[in-house]
Amino acid sequence: MANIKASDINTIRQKVTDVLGTGSATFGYGQTVYSSPITSGTIIQKVQWDAVRFDIVNSYIHQTGNIPSAITVSISDTITDDASGAYQNYDYFGDVLRNNRFDVATGQFAISAIDTKTTSSSWNTNASAELTINFSNATEGRYFFNSGGAIRISSTLTGGTSSQANAWTNLLNAVGEQDFVGDLIAANGYYTLTNTYQTYFSRAASTPYSANLYQLKAKCDVADNSAGTAQQVTIKIELSDSYVDLGAPPPGDLVDGTLTIVAEELKATGTLQPTGDPFTVAGPNSYSMSAISLT
Numbered sequence: 001m002a003n004i005k006a007s008d009i010n011t012i013r014q015k016v017t018d019v020l021g022t023g024s025a026t027f028g029y030g031q032t033v034y035s036s037p038i039t040s041g042t043i044i045q046k047v048q049w050d051a052v053r054f055d056i057v058n059s060y061i062h063q064t065g066n067i068p069s070a071i072t073v074s075i076s077d078t079i080t081d082d083a084s085g086a087y088q089n090y091d092y093f094g095d096v097l098r099n100n101r102f103d104v105a106t107g108q109f110a111i112s113a114i115d116t117k118t119t120s121s122s123w124n125t126n127a128s129a130e131l132t133i134n135f136s137n138a139t140e141g142r143y144f145f146n147s148g149g150a151i152r153i154s155s156t157l158t159g160g161t162s163s164q165a166n167a168w169t170n171l172l173n174a175v176g177e178q179d180f181v182g183d184l185i186a187a188n189g190y191y192t193l194t195n196t197y198q199t200y201f202s203r204a205a206s207t208p209y210s211a212n213l214y215q216l217k218a219k220c221d222v223a224d225n226s227a228g229t230a231q232q233v234t235i236k237i238e239l240s241d242s243y244v245d246l247g248a249p250p251p252g253d254l255v256d257g258t259l260t261i262v263a264e265e266l267k268a269t270g271t272l273q274p275t276g277d278p279f280t281v282a283g284p285n286s287y288s289m290s291a292i293s294l295t
Contacts, residue, residue, distance in 0.1 A: 006038040015094030030143035049073040065105030102183035104148025114263035115289040122254040123294035127239040142228040145182025145190040147268035160257025167209035193220040211242035
């Protein structure tokens with residue numbers, strides 16, 4: 001059993017502040033951290049342990065919505081590397097926070113409308129629209145996606161009378177809302193983007209319309225965004241109709257009805273302890289959504 005040195009708590013602190021603070025690449029929410037590095041050779045004060053604990057608390061609440069069971073140190077405590085003490089407790093939470101850094105709890109984000117596009121024109125081959133997302137700089141893009149921010153897309157078709165329209169209505173209802181995120185477990189997300197489109201969501205209609213395909217694709221303004229250097233992201237919503245409904249009664253093979261595409265923003269929010277300052281992420285500074293193109 002050994003007493004804890006400044007370097008020991010600084011290592012834990014770095015784990016936590018990489019998540020909550022500036023970080024780099026896939027780390028960093030861009031929030032003001034409460035703790036400061038501790039000078040080697042000095043006695044670690046209660047206030048310094050408390051500061052690290054507040055950084056843990058703020059990160060954990062953001063990710064889970066709950067207050068963590070992070071030990072509160074007392075003035076009379078002698079901190080060692082004992083399994084029941086604050087050192088191992090804080091180190092445990094440091095690892096948990098890093099592993100779950102893309103998580104955001106219900107109540108720790110706000111949803112706002114970006115744009116809605118509709119068309120009531122019929123089509124039989126393809127319907128698509130593009131949403132362009134601009135950040136003031138790449139760092140703001142990192143903070144947005146690292147803190148659980150997302151772009152939510154939903155599409156619906158209503159009022160159609162053809163068999164094709166009914167198939168598309170069912171498919172889009174089944175798809176529901178889909179989020180474009182930064183989480184590294186996503187097959188294709190913010191950090192896998194290149195400057196050519198990648199499909200991050202795809203679903204086919206039920207038989208016999210399985211040739212009809214709904215896809216969401218994304219690209220960015222850099223060739224490799226693994227380090228989070230993109231300043232612009234473009235999402236393409238595409239409905240590809242390859243099924244030919246021969247001999248169908250009017251309106252035949254056409255997809256009629258009203259097609260609606262909705263884009264929404266999910267952005268991190270909350271309150272930081274003990275200051276009461278808001279958890280603030282700038283997010284995108286502009287959006288541009290094209291009209292729905294039909295063929």
